[in-house]
Amino acid sequence: xxxxxxxxxxxxxxxxxxxxxxxxxxxxxxxxxxxxxxxxxxxxxxxxxxxxxxxxxxxxxxxxxxxxxxxxxxxxxxxxxxxxxxx
Numbered sequence: 001x002x003x004x005x006x007x008x009x010x011x012x013x014x015x016x017x018x019x020x021x022x023x024x025x026x027x028x029x030x031x032x033x034x035x036x037x038x039x040x041x042x043x044x045x046x047x048x049x050x051x052x053x054x055x056x057x058x059x060x061x062x063x064x065x066x067x068x069x070x071x072x073x074x075x076x077x078x079x080x081x082x083x084x085x086x087x
Contacts, residue, residue, distance in 0.1 A: 016047050029061035
């Protein structure tokens with residue numbers, strides 16, 4: 001989450017609060033794809049989303065990435081930054 005906030009320039013509180021923001025949806029997608037966190041746990045981190053809402057958001061982001069090269073590149077940059085932090 002801090003990486004997403006750092007890269008996008010959006011405050012962490014805003015990412016969690018704004019239900020329609022790309023940064024928030026990207027954060028959900030990345031947590032679902034690259035961590036072992038359950039949908040319920042990810043939902044808690046994002047202000048009480050249901051586990052099914054987390055799954056739906058992640059699916060929507062994955063679908064959008066197919067047709068949106070810029071979104072795919074932005075998420076690719078975030079993944080690269082995460083890789084740097086993992087060491």
